[in-house]
Amino acid sequence: MITIPYLTAVSTYFSYGLLFAFGQLRDYSRRIFDWWSTNNLHGYAPICLAHEDFYIRRLYHRIQDCFGRPISSAPDAWVDVVERFSNDNNKTLKRTTKSTRCLNLGSYNYLGFGSYDEYCTPLVIESLKKFSPSTCSSRVDAGTTSVHAELEECVAKYVGKPAAIVTGMGYATNSAIIPVLIGKGGLIISDSLNHTSIVNGARGSGATIRVFQHNTPAHLERVLKEQIAEGQPRTHRPWKKIIVVVEGIYSMEGEICQLPEIVSICKKYKAYVYLDEAHSIGAIGKTGRGVCELLGVDTADVDIMMGTFTKSFGSCGGYIAGSKDLIQYLKYHCPAHLYATSISTPSAQQIISAIKVILGEDGSNRGAQKLARIRENSNFFRAELQKMGFEVLGDNDSPVMPIMLYNPAKIPAFSRECLRENVAVVVVGFPATPLLLARARICISASHSREDLLKALQVISKAGDLTGIKYFPAAPKKQEEEKDTIKLD
C-alpha cells in the first residue's frame, strides 16, 4: 500500500484546495457574466451539470498539454511526438506539422513488437492484402476466417489451456464476458484496485460484489468466510457461484499479484479464480507465459484466464482461455462474440506471428532474447531509480514503474520538463488514480538499449531534482565508499 508522507499530504491537500478555490471563483464570475447574456437552453435541462465537469474545465484543461499527445511514428523505443500550441490558455490545442524525436517511456511496448518487425510485419501486410482491414461482420455470422481459428488455437496452446475465444477489444472482453458467466445470486469478490472494465462487467452482471484489500490474501479469506456464512442478501440461501477476480500485474501499481496464496484459498472455499493478465502476458515469466509461469502456479488451477494483446504483442483485442466447455458456452452466449465485429484479420495475424517469435518457432531466438532483455532492463531501471531516492512502486521483474508525484502541480512540471529534454513520459492523475496519488508511469520495453536507459535516468533525475519528488534519501554513491576505504588503508 502507498503511504503518503505527512508533509507531502498537507501540501497536496493545500494545492488542491487552492486550485478548487480559484476554480470556483472563476465559475462564479462566469455565472455573473452569463447572467447578462441570454440563456440559450430553451427549457432543456443542462446536459453537464456545473459540478460534474468542474474538474475537467478548471483543473484538467490547465494541464491538458501533458495528456493525449499525438505521435506521428510507430511507438518504438524512440517516437516522434507532434508539437501542439494553444491560443486560448490550453482550452483547445492545435497540432502543428513539426514533431520532436523523443525517448518513449510511455508505450506498453514490452517486447518491442510496437514497430516494424522483420518477421511479423511482412506477414501482416500479406494478410491485409488478402483479407482487407475488416471482416464487416460478427464472429458467428460471417466474421470468422482461417486466421481467427488459427489464432484461437495458438493462444490456447501458448497460455496453457484447452481452448480460447478472442474478441476485438480488451475492454469489451471483460464487460461482455463477466455477465455471461455469473448473474443474480452469484458473488463476485474483486481486488480493490481492479481495472474499470472488470468493475463495469461485474456491475452489468447483476451479481453481488464484494471487495477485498489490494493483494492481501488474508483479507480475501476473511471476506470469503463471512460471505459464505451469511449467504445471499435477504434470503441467506447459499451462493450459486463465487468468482474471485484478480489481475496479474496491476497497471497503476506495477505489483504482481500473490497468485499461489489466492489460488490455494479459492480451492479451499471452492470459489472460481478469474485472472486478468492484461499487462503480464508476454512480459513476465521465463517464456513469457505470464504470472502463472513466474510464480509456479499450474494453469489448471486458474479457471478463467483473460488477457489482452495490446501490450506485449503489438496488436489489439483480448482473449479468454479456459476449459473446452466454458469456451463453447461463451461462444453461444457472449455478446462480444455474437454482436460485435470480429477482430481485424491483420491484427490477428500480428498476434500469431508475435507468439511464434516469442516461442522461437520462427527459427530464431529473438523471443528469448527479448524476454531476457526486458527483465534485465526493468530490474536495472528500478534499482537505479530507487538508488536516486524516487518513490517507485511495483515488484521486481515487473516492467511497469510508477513514480509517485502526489502534488497536482508536479504533474505538469515533471511532464513538461522531461519533454523539454526529449523524453516522453506518461503522467497519470484523477480519475485513473485516486485524487491525491498522482504518479508518472514508466513502461520499459525490450527495445530500449542501455544507452537509452542511462539517458532516461539522467533526465528523470534532473526533472526530479527540479520538482522535488525524491521523497526518499538517495543511496550513498560507490565512489565515496571507495575513498573511505583508501583513507583507512
Add this chain to the structure above:
Amino acid sequence: MLRQLELSCSVSTMFSTIPCFCKRGDIIVADEGVHWGIQNGLQLSRRTIVYFKHNDMDSLRSTLEKIMTKNKRSKNLRRYIVAEAVYQNSGQIAPLDEIVKLKEKYRFRVILDESNSLGVLGRSGRGLSEHHGVPIEKIDVVTAAMGHALATEGGFCTGNARIIDYQRLSSSGYVFSASLPPYLASAAITAIDVIDQNPELLVKMKQNIALLWKGLSDIKGMSLASNHESPIVFLKLEKSSGSTKEDLLLLEKMADRALKEDSLLVVSSKKSFLDKCRLLVGIKLFVSAGHSDTDLIKASESLKRLASELLLSPNLFFLFITSYVFFFNLLSYFIILDDHVA
C-alpha cells in the same frame, strides 16, 4: 461546433457514452428493439428507463406525455430518447423527423446510433438526418460503429464541443482502453473520402435493395419485415411455431442449405440470453453496392425455393409428429390410470 471522439470497439461505443450523461433520477426513453450494446449502456447507467414499442411513434408520444405529466420534477432532470437509425434487430428505419418534433415539444435530447445508416442513407450517405432533411444540430449525440459501411473497426461519437470534452475523461471505453490501430483509422478516413467522391455507389446500393425486395416480395412462408430502404433486409416467418428455439432451428437449417446448395451466405438472428430484445427472429440479408444484379436474382430464387421446400410441407410433418406424441402420451396416461385403478 461539432467534435468527435473515437473508440476502438463498435459495441463499446454506446455502452461507454450513455453512462456519462445520466445521473441519479434522469429519465431515458428507449426503443424496445435496440441492440445489446445500447441495452448494456442503459443498464450500466442505472437510471429510470422506459421502453416504447418498436418504432411506434404513437407509443413514443404517449410515453413522453406520461413522463412529463406524471413527474412534476422532470423539468429539471435530464431526459433522453435513445434510438437507432436502422435497427440491427429488425431492419426498420426510425422516423427521425417525427422524433425531432416530439423531442422539441417535450424538451428531450436525442441519442442516435447511426451504425447501419452511415454511408447508406441520404443523398451523399451522411445518414438518417440527411435522409429526412433534419439539420444535424438538432440531434444531440450521434454514435456509430465503423464496422459496417466504412469497413474498418471501432466506433465514434460526435456532439458539440462540451459533450465531447466531458467524455474525454468520463467515457470509460475511451479512458481505460487502448486506442484504435492506426491502419484502421486510415482505412476509415479513406473510406469516407471514397464515399464522398463516388456518390454512384449509394445509387447502386439503393437499386440493389429495390431489386432484392422485388425478388423476395412473393416468397412463400416468409414476409419482408424491414423498411424498403434499409440495407438490412429482414425476412420473418409468417407462421411462428410458438417457440423461439424451434424457429431458430428452422431458420438455421434454411441458411445451411442455402450455403451448401446455392453458395449463398445468409445469416439467421442470433440471440444471447443477456439480450432483452423481444423482437421476432428471422433471416437477415445485408445488401452491398458490390453485389451484381444476377447475384441478387439468384439469391431471391434460392430463398424462394428453400422456403417453399422447408416451410410449407414440414408443417404436415410436424403436425404428424406432435399428434403422434400427444396420442402416445394420452394412451400411456390411461394405461397408468388403469393400473392404479386395478
